[in-house]
Amino acid sequence: GSMIGIIGCGQLGRMLVLAAAQLGYPCHVYGREPLGPAGQVAAHFTEGEYDDAKAIAAFAAECDVVTYEWENLPVNPLAALGPEVDLFPGVRPLEVGQSRLAEKTFVAGLGGLTAPFAPVRSEDELTDALDKSGVPAIIKSDRMGYDGKGQVRLQDRDDLSTVWQELNGQQALAEGFVEFDAEFSVLLVRGRDGAIRFWDAPHNVHEDGILRLSTAPAPENIQTHIPSARALARKIATELDYVGVLAIEFFATAEGPIFNEMAPRVHNSGHWTIEGAATSQFENHIRAICGLPLGDTRLIEGGAEMRNLIGDEVKLWSDHLSDSGSHVHLYGKRQPRPGRKMGHVTRLLPIN
Ligand code: ATP
Ligand code: MG
Ligand code: MG
Numbered sequence: 630g631s632m633i634g635i636i637g638c639g640q641l642g643r644m645l646v647l648a649a650a651q652l653g654y655p656c657h658v659y660g661r662e663p664l665g666p667a668g669q670v671a672a673h674f675t676e677g678e679y680d681d682a683k684a685i686a687a688f689a690a691e692c693d694v695v696t697y698e699w700e701n702l703p704v705n706p707l708a709a710l711g712p713e714v715d716l717f718p719g720v721r722p723l724e725v726g727q728s729r730l731a732e733k734t735f736v737a738g739l740g741g742l743t744a745p746f747a748p749v750r751s752e753d754e755l756t757d758a759l760d761k762s763g764v765p766a767i768i769k770s771d772r773m774g775y776d777g778k779g780q781v782r783l784q785d786r787d788d789l790s791t792v793w794q795e796l797n798g799q800q801a802l803a804e805g806f807v808e809f810d811a812e813f814s815v816l817l818v819r820g821r822d823g824a825i826r827f828w829d830a831p832h833n834v835h836e837d838g839i840l841r842l843s844t845a846p847a848p849e850n851i852q853t854h855i856p857s858a859r860a861l862a863r864k865i866a867t868e869l870d871y872v873g874v875l876a877i878e879f880f881a882t883a884e885g886p887i888f889n890e891m892a893p894r895v896h897n898s899g900h901w902t903i904e905g906a907a908t909s910q911f912e913n914h915i916r917a918i919c920g921l922p923l924g925d926t927r928l929i930e931g932g933a934e935m936r937n938l939i940g941d942e943v944k945l946w947s948d949h950l951s952d953s954g955s956h957v958h959l960y961g962k963r964q965p966r967p968g969r970k971m972g973h974v975t976r977l978l979p980i981n
Contacts, residue, residue: 631654631693631694631919632654632655632656632657632672632673632691632692632693633645633649633654633655633656633657633692633693633694633695633696633915633918633919634656634657634658634659634688634689634691634692634694634695634696635656635657635658635659635667635671635695635696635697635698636658636659636660636679636685636688636695636696636697636698636699636702636707637658637659637660637667637697637698637699637702638658638659638660638661638662638663638665638666638667638668638674638698639665639666639667639698639699639960640666640667640960640962640970641667641698641699641894641895641896642658642660642665642666642667642671642698642699643666643667643669643670643960643961644895644900644903644909644911644958645667645696645698645895645911645914645915646658646667646670646671647670647911648909648911648912648914648915649915650670651912652912652915652916652919652921654915654919655671655672655673656671656672656673657671657672657673657674657675657688657691657692658671658673658674658675659674659675659677659684659685659688660674660676660677660679661676661677661678661679662676663676665962666960666961666962667698669961670961673691675687675688679702679703679706680703680705680706681706682705682706682709685706685707685710686706686709686710689710689714689716690714692714693715694715694716694717694918694919695710695714695715695716695717696716696717696718696873696894696914696918697723697894698894698895699894700723700726700727700892700893700894701727701772701773701775702723702727704720704723704724704727707720707723708720715918717821717872717873717917717918718869718871718872718873718875718893718894719869719870719872721869721870722869722871722875722893723893725869725891725893726891726892726893727772728771728772729746729769729770729771729772729774729802729890730746730748730771730800730802732890732891733746733802733888735865736861736865736888736891739861739864739865739868740861740864741861741864741865741888742884742885742886742887742888743887743888743889744804744805744806744807744880744887744889745761745762745804745805746762746802746803746804746805747761747762747802747803748771748800748801748802749768749800749801749802749803750800750801751793752789752790752793755768755789755792755793755801755803756786756789758802758803759783759786759789759803762803762804762805763805764783764784764785764786764806765782765783765784765806766782766783766803766804766805766806767780767781767782767783767803767804767806768780768781768782768783768792768796768801768802768803768804769801769802769804770796770799770800770801771799771800771801771802772799772800776838776839776840776968776970777835777837777838777839778838779796779799780838781795781796782806807880807882807887807889808882809880809881809882809887810850810881810882810883811832811847811848811850811851811880811881812832812833812834812835812878812879812880812881812889813830813831813832813833813847813851813854813855813858813878813879813881813886814830814831814833814843814876814877814878814879814896814898814899815827815830815855815858815859815862815876815877815879816828816830816831816874816875816876816896816898816899816902816910817859817862817863817866817874817875818873818874818875818910818913818914818916818917818923818926819866819867819871819872819873819875819917820872820916820917820920820922820923821872821917821920823867824923825863825866825867826913826923826925826926827859827862827926828845828899828902828906828910828926829845829846829847829906829926829928829932830845830846830847830851830855830858830859831843831844831845831846831847831898831899831901831935832844832845832847832848832851833878833898837968839937839939839968839970840897840898840937841936841937841939842934842935842936842937843897843898843899843900843901843934843935844901844932844933844934844935844978845901845905845906845928845932845933846928846932850881851881854879854881854885854886857885857886858877858879858886861877861886861888862875862877865877865891869893871893872917872918873893873894873914873917873918874894874895874896874899874910874913874914874917875891875892875893875894876891876892876894876895876896876898876899877890877891877892878890878891878892878898894914895910895911895914896910897937897970897973898935900935900958900973900975901932901933901934901935901975902926902933903956903958903975904929904933904956904975904977905928905929905930905932905933905935905975905977906925906926906927906928906929906933907924907925907926907927907928907929908923908924908925908926912924913926929977930977930978930979930980931977931978931979931980931981932977932978933975933976933977933978934975934976934978935973935974935975936973936974936975937970937972937973938959938970938971938972938973938974939968939969939970939971940965940966940967940968940969940971941965941967942971943959943965943971943972944965946959946972949974954976954977955974955975955976956974956975956976957972957974958972958973958974958975959971959972960972
């Protein structure tokens with residue numbers, strides 16, 4: 630089949646490569662780590678920097694369609710690709726999805742609810758922003774944050790200058806603390822023809838800013854929020870002329886679903902779809918960017934529960950293998966550093 634180009638070399642790229650292989654497509658991965666999770670399984674690998682426009686153009690010229698598994702990429706090298714390159718989802722989802730200020734402003738403009746937020750570029754602006762949001766508050770770097778990195782939680786206003794130093798002068802935002810009942814995400818795939826399919830929205834549990842557990846279907850207190858969250862997600866995808874898998878994180882609150890952030894790519898809270906849905910998020914992303922018919926997103930059995938293996942937890946992987954109901958996925962990362970996502974385990978749930 631044609632060659633699929635993937636920019637980024639982590640576990641999301643790895644699982645995209647595996648899904649593409651099942652449909653007969655070889656993948657060419659571009660990134661910094663030839664032996665990273667995706668490079669290990671790719672048919673071709675080009676080692677390069679993400680800001681190297683020439684190298685990215687040469688890579689794209691060797692692929693029939695190009696996608697990315699990481700949104701923290703410089704926009705310019707991708708924006709510079711000519712119209713002969715099919716890049717999905719395009720440049721605009723990347724621009725919007727890589728900046729918290731941009732995505733929250735965009736979503737608020739579409740009528741979605743967000744936590745109160747204000748841009749912060751100096752210690753004075755931080756003080757002003759906290760006058761508005763009050764404490765507790767969360768200060769987040771505008772860009773490059775994931776797994777709770779680049780975030781500081783403020784319980785009181787004492788340590789503002791320390792917080793500002795930790796941010797290293799980066800553009801940031803101050804966000805009001807949301808007293809949520811639960812967290813969930815909307816996972817959808819949009820085809821080149823504009824057709825959208827949703828998976829069951831999983832209930833997500835985070836610890837220390839890192840996803841621990843995703844369960845689909847979500848419990849009743851979340852189900853009531855899903856129709857309006859999906860309506861907003863549909864607007865976002867349509868407005869961005871999105872092609873591929875899009876994930877949007879929400880807080881379930883008494884005021885309704887509050888948009889937290891979007892990921893213009895396959896997402897950790899969708900890993901359960903590999904065994905727990907008729908078509909996985911990875912396969913449907915490949916189908917969408919290749920212009921193929923989208924696959925059924927319905928649940929298998931009673932749904933599924935996915936647990937991340939974080940840091941040293943991966944050392945128990947053989948225990949999980951001994952459990953006949955567990956599907957074990959390891960990402961081929963050599964060093965189990967604290968907080969690092971090393972793999973995940975999925976269990977199907979009984980029909981009730
Ligand atoms: P991800 O790995 O999902 O990309 P991230 O580093 O981009 O994470 P967020 O999703 O913004 O960070 O925040 C991580 C978690 O911190 C959230 O899932 C939620 O549990 C908590 N959190 C973030 N913002 C708020 C808020 N305004 N109020 C309350 N809790 C919050
Ligand atoms: Mg994030
Ligand atoms: Mg998040």
